[in-house]
Amino acid sequence: MVDTRFFIHKGKLTVAKVAEICGAELQTSDKADEVINDINTMFAADKGEVCFFYDRKKKAQGAEIKATACVTTADLAQFVASGVAILIADDPKLAALKLNEAMYAEKRPAAGIAKTAVIDPAAEIGEGCSIADYAVIGANVKIGKNTIVGPFAVIMEGCVIGDNCRLGAHCYVSYTIMGNNCYIYNGARLGQDGFGFQTINGVHKRIPQLGRVIMGNDIEIGSCSCVDRGALGDTIIGDGCRIDNLSQVAHNDKMGRGCIIVAQTGIAGSCTFGDYVVCGGQSGFADHLNVGSGAQVGAQSGVMRDIEPGTVVIGTPAVPFKDYMRQVSFLQKNSKK
């Protein structure tokens, strides 16, 4: 099922080995030596394949499983078709992640610097880096070890990039200090001027943007997403944040650890997010807001006020989830009269 034009298939596994990798218990020990060649979805998996079954809503369809083996919970095992090797795991999703990594690998470009890359003599590139064709790396840039830089990536003067980072094709990195293990997707844009103007006699005069983008470790920034640098002071993204595609992070925003920003979210300037804030897709934030740790913001919400830690808000203007549901139901009921 997985297309080996794109992914590396590391080889077949026995059911027993699959159980071991998944941290699962093999219920049907007579099937320990059967061969697993691939992972597939519950509905598409066939002989020689393993699937993962954890969605209670689909228990009726368990009987239709045709896979050689099925990783599931103790609870759901009873619904699996007979003849299928059953592997019991506490968390089949986690098991899938582990098996996934054991069976396949993404292709990785070889270390080395392409001839067409333009690297300033005053740049420092660590050991084991892979710099693709037509990457442009400016003066005094420092890149750590084993970092991959894609074709047409631009890293402007003075930037610092950590170890084991991946900078995708066509990405643009400027005025940025980045930690380790960061993944900048293709076409992401870091460090451009924030959107700051002062209107003097009808002319919008640009306020020089003199800050930077400061990124921790283990951060992902999606395709075509934009992170503007600070005006005075920095835009800061904490360890472990995940920013999806086409999102906007404005000047002087500060995010704590582990925030999840779903696609097309827009955060106006000078917002401060705690840790593990979750923003649904297309949500928007007015400027200078404080969003507490663990807050969750529904998709398309328009946040105009600070959010307390741990609260769940939704709607425009965003309100607590229960209030929103009440508003929706009130409106639906009363507008029909």
Add this chain to the structure above:
Amino acid sequence: MVDTRFFIHKGKLTVAKVAEICGAELQTSDKADEVINDINTMFAADKGEVCFFYDRKKKAQGAEIKATACVTTADLAQFVASGVAILIADDPKLAALKLNEAMYAEKRPAAGIAKTAVIDPAAEIGEGCSIADYAVIGANVKIGKNTIVGPFAVIMEGCVIGDNCRLGAHCYVSYTIMGNNCYIYNGARLGQDGFGFQTINGVHKRIPQLGRVIMGNDIEIGSCSCVDRGALGDTIIGDGCRIDNLSQVAHNDKMGRGCIIVAQTGIAGSCTFGDYVVCGGQSGFADHLNVGSGAQVGAQSGVMRDIEPGTVVIGTPAVPFKDYMRQVSFLQKNSKK
């Protein structure tokens, strides 16, 4: 009117020839030999130009037409200024499209491979292709005939591209199997990882994304739009789909034929669209939704539930059009008390 720095003007036409191309009937046969040099809007067209008049709301302005010829309907012909050659067409918009193509052409780069293009020796490029400066084409890529690849386009290892495609400048194509006649606009991004994580002890661990992007024929994907590859299984875009700029199509989304996705729309993962679904600009879709064929979704709508085929919904959360209008009117009326 059309700027020949940018477009090719194929030459002048007589009014009779214009009628023939448009499939229109010339009502004023004494004008058959007058010369048409250009197409222009109803209000701007002058002598030597033809315009198209089909908007009933503007019938009062028909008297102000100064063009040499006007293509219009039998109904609207009476409103056209006297002295203008009148061509009656069933569908003046379609006639405009035909004349447009007959009078002008976009410039097309010559076939050939630029010296600065970096093409892996194991890539196959069909006859008649035009590969621009600084295109990068990876190992085992297969490109059909007469396809145009723009400057700085990146086609990653293993991708298959059909005949007569256009891949714009700075576009990025990875993990993708694409049919014929597809037009990927500049800066579009195909095949990057879907946004999938599993949080283990506070760390958002990336779920390997092992699927692809499978595209049919005759598809357009706009500038800066992102189509993520599937997690397990594929992201699929059917024949004839049109995706505007800055839109997000997430992992494992499946679209039928002829869907129209207006700019800045966001579709979360694992949605299934039927045929000819229309999504207004900035609309958003929660994950795992089924949207029936022919459904129409208003601009900025937030869709949280499945949509039946052929229905028209709008609002957040999206409801049938009539219900939305009732809600809006209820709120406007009652909030004023």
Add this chain to the structure above:
Amino acid sequence: MVDTRFFIHKGKLTVAKVAEICGAELQTSDKADEVINDINTMFAADKGEVCFFYDRKKKAQGAEIKATACVTTADLAQFVASGVAILIADDPKLAALKLNEAMYAEKRPAAGIAKTAVIDPAAEIGEGCSIADYAVIGANVKIGKNTIVGPFAVIMEGCVIGDNCRLGAHCYVSYTIMGNNCYIYNGARLGQDGFGFQTINGVHKRIPQLGRVIMGNDIEIGSCSCVDRGALGDTIIGDGCRIDNLSQVAHNDKMGRGCIIVAQTGIAGSCTFGDYVVCGGQSGFADHLNVGSGAQVGAQSGVMRDIEPGTVVIGTPAVPFKDYMRQVSFLQKNSKK
């Protein structure tokens, strides 16, 4: 505070000189010769630094200022900690802008044309331009004086670019006539086809887009923003407009002078904006609307009707600000019953 890896620090200034540059009056003349080395925020500024204090809400914190000097208003001066040199300015924000420019400069690439730039022999490049590595400039392009073109920028055949423009990395400019002093951010996309189709027997046939993008002077277009060219006639952006990141301007839109379009805004085709229209982030506009001069549109608004000059609207569908507040309050109050 400002990172000299990224910005040029022009040197230290005395407090007296700072006052002169800011157009401020030095209240504490005994401090005229103290040395200012940097600008910082009110809270972070320390000895040797100047800060700006103009936010009345923060007057209580004035006592905590540790900077050597503080530029503030006559009103707020009383709240500043003792020992701090006080400079009175009518508009401290404007003073900050002036001092900012006096103390720092952004690095600017040297004039000249990189060897790896591909410039058509029939292109004209003015004096003092800086053309970066791997810029691609097509036939008959005309670029004025002192314009900066970034790496991987593409300027397609026939485009005209004025003096003192900046075209960022990876930007794409086609079918465009651009005035002077324009700043196109990295990854911005100008001149691609508008999203226009005619559906004939189930096939969405592309309507040839034969117009251009016409830009005045002193315009900024943000990262990943898209401005489509006109279908018949042009897309027009007036002098002094500011368009933030990830915004969509569709075919045949026309903007007057000085409009401000905040990030992720989407404007459907054939809209006409007056002067100094302000659009909040993520706002959306239906097609063919007239938006009067000075109109202000709130963030995330969905505008479905024309807007009178000078009015403030918000919400979806957008209504006058007061009506919106009434609707919000009505809904919040009544849904709780």
